[in-house]
Amino acid sequence: MGVEIVRDLSFSIKPQSFQFLTGPSGAGKTTLLRLMLLSLKPTRGIVKIFGQDASTLDKDSITSLRRRIGVVFQDFRLLDHLTTYENVALPLRVMGRVEANYRAEVVELLRWVGLGERMNALPAVLSGGEKQRAAIARALIARPELLLADEPTGNVDPGLARRLLRLFVELHKSGTAVVIATHDLALMDQFGEARRLVVGDGRLQIFDGESP
Amino acid sequence: MSAVPSLTGRQAGQDIQPDKALRRDMPLVPASSIAGRALVIVIAIMTFLACLTAGGAILVAGASQDWRGEVSREVTIQIKPAPGQDIDAAVAKAVETARKAPGVGDVRALSRQESEQLLEPWLGNGLDLTELPIPRLIVVRMQDLKTPDIAALREALAAQAPGANLDDHRLWLSRLDTMADAIVIFASLLFLLMISAMTMAVGFATRGAMAGNREIIEVLHFVGAADSYISRQFQTHFLRLGLRGGLLGGALAALFFAGASALSAWWTNSVGGEEIGALFGAFSLGGKGYAAILCVAIAIAFLTGAMSRIIVFRHLRRLQ
Ligand SMILES: Nc1ncnc2c1ncn2[C@@H]1O[C@H](COP(=O)(O)OP(=O)(O)OP(=O)(O)O)[C@@H](O)[C@H]1O
Ligand SMILES: [Mg+2]
Secondary structure, eight states: OOOOSSOSOOOOOOTTOEEEEEOSTTSSHHHHHHHHTTSSOOSSSOOEETTEEGGGOOHHHHHHHHTTEEEEOTTOOOOTTSOHHHHHHHHHHHTTOOHHHHHHHHHHHHHHTTOGGGTTOOGGGSOHHHHHHHHHHHHHTTOOSEEEEESTTTTSOHHHHHHHHHHHHHHHHTTOEEEEEOOOHHHHHTTTTSEEEEEETTEEEEEOOOOO | OOHHHHHHTSOTTTTOOOOTTOOOOOOSSOGGGSOHHHHHHHHHHHHHHHHHHHHHHHHHHHHHHHHHHHHHTEEEEEEOOOTTOOHHHHHHHHHHHHHHSTTEEEEEEOOHHHHHHHHHHHHOSSSOOTTSOOOEEEEEEEOSOSSOOHHHHHHHHHHHOTTEEEEOOHHHHHHHHHHHHHHHHHHHHHHHHHHHHHHHHHHHHHHHHHHHTHHHHHHHHHTTOOHHHHHHHHHHHHHHHHHHHHHHHHHHHHHHHHHHHHHHHHHTTSTTHHHHHHHHTTTOOHHHHHHHHHHHHHHHHHHHHHHHHHHHHHHHHHOO
16 A cells, blocks of 8 residues: 555535646646546545445446546547547447537537647647647536546647636536646636635645635 | 537537538447457357358268168068078068068068179179079068067067068167267367357457557546446447358358368269268258358357457456
8 A cells, every 4th residue: 555645635516616726746636636536446535426425336326427527637538549529529429329419519619629620630640739628628518517627728828728717617607516627826816716725745725716 | 408509609500510521430449459350360260160060060960860760760681591491482471471560561572683783783793693592681661650669570570480580770770870979969069169269269359459448448437438338339349350250251161061062972973972971961061051050150240249248348347
């Protein structure tokens, strides 16, 4: 058993809330997101998701919970043999939806994140920022109740970062709980009323956002 | 459910003309990630061998059925000429006795001429056989009963026609039967062995494919794919590989039997042809045999698909 990366911390993500998760590199931001995504099991402590204790869930309920969560991975995790369009459509496809029914939705979102011309491109030929936008679009396409985004603006210019942040805020206003892991202070300052969860030395400090 | 249109400020479906050339149905598990060609070849070889053993067993079983039907209802009475005995009278007496015995159908004595004809292939036809003491044969066909009452006939003959020798081919028949049974059992064992070897090959290939696609499986899980959905993606590939290998192997086996049948037809008149014909029934598998080959090939394809699905499913269950 290795060292504990985070310990003695307790927090909850309220429905329709917006928060930044921040802290120095290696502090455990990704680890916390993975706990929330149920891709890691805590060695001790309890993770409750949508009101259910994660340790009691069977595979089928995990599957249906994952459909309510959108994730943007720090390393994107696009499937290399699928085009941008296919990658973004993936969450709808695995639900068993018919392609003709969601095509317009996917195309529209792709155009909105500026990938309208890159729909048939494979990830190998996309730039870092394009991959990032594809990963974000994939996380949003199924309109999740909870969005977990790990460094979603790490590879884009400040202008695009602002636009993406606006997208996340819109999403939050339309009812999604949003957690954005970032160490980009400038980005956080653009949305000052957001809650901040700061990890460091294995502990978590919570700052409620200043009222607007 | 209209968060996206509100996000992007447009109504879904409005002024959107998706590119006609949009690629949109690439398999989620790439075909190139599976050791496809090697597996197809293994499956083809295994199917070929399985069909060969199955077809061989069918031929032998069919031929042995034929002997059983033909031979078990026929017995021969042999009258050996003895000095100072009227052989024609002895034959007549034996025929009369046999007719009266229970369960006997048709009785026919071969004439002296017919008996000589039987010997001709061995002695040549240039020989005058009249001087030789040739035994005479009486062919008795038993009635169509499940178990012909040969014992009663034997007793009657012993009592009333001494010198008549009854041959019911039993020994010969039971030996051939045992051999045919042994061949069928052996073939079934071989068949099972080959199927299990093939199943294991499919298992290895499936596990290899899963290891190679670990990243894809993980992502599919994260975007909310159920285990059954993921295993179906693998099954589709393996079913296709199984069909290709199975049909290839089956076609080769069918070709083999067709060739062997043609060859044996051409061969039958030559030396040794008849023995092979007796064992295998002239190698002609018949419609049923070819149907069996097709069934084996298709069953192997579905076995391949189902196997990979089960393996993937079990493996996914064990993940976290
Ligand atoms: N699976 C793992 N097993 C053991 N240690 C791990 C594992 N994953 C991450 N760690 C360690 O846990 C610590 C926190 O990692 P984490 O990825 O959560 O950091 P982070 O806050 O996301 O950093 P960054 O800002 O660089 O992305 C690191 O020291 C890392 O090496
Ligand atoms: Mg991280």
